[in-house]
Amino acid sequence: MKFGICLPIRLTASASENIDIAVKAQGLGFDSVWVSDHIVMPEKHRGMFSEVFYEPFTLLSYISAVTTTISLGTSVIILPYRNPVVIAKQIATLDVLSGGRVIFGVGPGWMKEEFETLGVPLKSRGRMTDEYIKAIRELWNSDSPEFEGEFCSYSDIKFEPKPLQNPHPPILIAGSSEFAIKRAALLGDGWQPTWVSPEDVERGLSTINIIANEAGRDLEGFVYSVRNRVKLFNTIAQKEEYIAGQSSDTPYSMLGTVDEITEYVSSYRELGVSHIVFDPVTDSVDEVYSTMEILSSDIMSYVK
Numbered sequence: 001m002k003f004g005i006c007l008p009i010r011l012t013a014s015a016s017e018n019i020d021i022a023v024k025a026q027g028l029g030f031d032s033v034w035v036s037d038h039i040v041m042p043e044k045h046r047g048m049f050s051e052v053f054y055e056p057f058t059l060l061s062y063i064s065a066v067t068t069t070i071s072l073g074t075s076v077i078i079l080p081y082r083n084p085v086v087i088a089k090q091i092a093t094l095d096v097l098s099g100g101r102v103i104f105g106v107g108p109g110w111m112k113e114e115f116e117t118l119g120v121p122l123k124s125r126g127r128m129t130d131e132y133i134k135a136i137r138e139l140w141n142s143d144s145p146e147f148e149g150e151f152c153s154y155s156d157i158k159f160e161p162k163p164l165q166n167p168h169p170p171i172l173i174a175g176s177s178e179f180a181i182k183r184a185a186l187l188g189d190g191w192q193p194t195w196v197s198p199e200d201v202e203r204g205l206s207t208i209n210i211i212a213n214e215a216g217r218d219l220e221g222f223v224y225s226v227r228n229r230v231k232l233f234n235t236i237a238q239k240e241e242y243i244a245g246q247s248s249d250t251p252y253s254m255l256g257t258v259d260e261i262t263e264y265v266s267s268y269r270e271l272g273v274s275h276i277v278f279d280p281v282t283d284s285v286d287e288v289y290s291t292m293e294i295l296s297s298d299i300m301s302y303v304k
Helices: 015-027 056-066 084-097 112-118 123-139 178-187 198-215 236-244 258-271 285-303
Strands: 002-008 032-035 070-076 102-105 171-174 190-192 225-234 253-256 275-278
Touching: 002 056, 002 102, 002 285, 015 032, 015 056, 015 253, 015 285, 032 056, 032 102, 032 275, 056 070, 056 084, 070 171, 084 102, 112 123, 123 171, 123 178, 171 178, 171 225, 178 190, 178 198, 190 198, 190 236, 190 275, 198 225, 198 253, 198 258, 225 258, 236 253, 253 258, 258 285
Parallel strands: 002 032, 002 275, 032 070, 070 102, 102 171, 171 190, 190 225, 225 253, 225 275
Antiparallel strands: none
16 A cells, blocks of 8 residues: 655645655655645635645656655646646656656646636536546647647647656546546546545445446556545544534544554555545644654554
């Protein structure tokens, strides 16, 4: 089983702290480090997320230069925000520069105000995402790429560099909605839902296999990944006190002692999940470091 760590999205961390987390993750034996994607933060949503979101491709490029083995994941790039030809170029270049370490997580997005700021139609985001995945694959796979779609068309072009990975970096589809699961089954190289319980994963995996079988699609090599919030407690009483203070609509998280988190991870593994991405819930960067150390020494080493 592989393990990843998310760079902070609810805790404001400096650029150097983001880099240090990635370097420390590699040293602790994490398999991957993941960046998220927001261009602006509407006033309406301030407080939900970090005050700062670094541009994901630039941040990963810097991380690739100061690491050697850890995979570089996007969780996730919001595909409708950018021209797919440009995204294909950015990911291909990053894959070459990093020695083939990119994992390309994608999703359609949801933040209405951000779509409006960027001049992108919110209602078209699902169709745009599906089409952009196809357009990007064509650019990566074909020596003479051609594509004709509703939102993107090109022909009579050359596209270089191709990604270093063969045939290309894995495209992981985010989300647990009906649309996301169908997109993963038909267009993805893997599925990475967020804030999902083992029961949610079990239902999703079953649906993906049914849809893929009906479409005649072979899922050999398909990656089942989960990205979940994680918060460690020394005692069960501390956990229960924390949960009591949360609202009833708090997203599903892995909350508990080392033994409880280990059981969570083991349950995902038994379902066929091969890559767990931890999103630490902490109050400081120092707590991110200490959480990573415990995950590495007391949980990852045991489950692996």
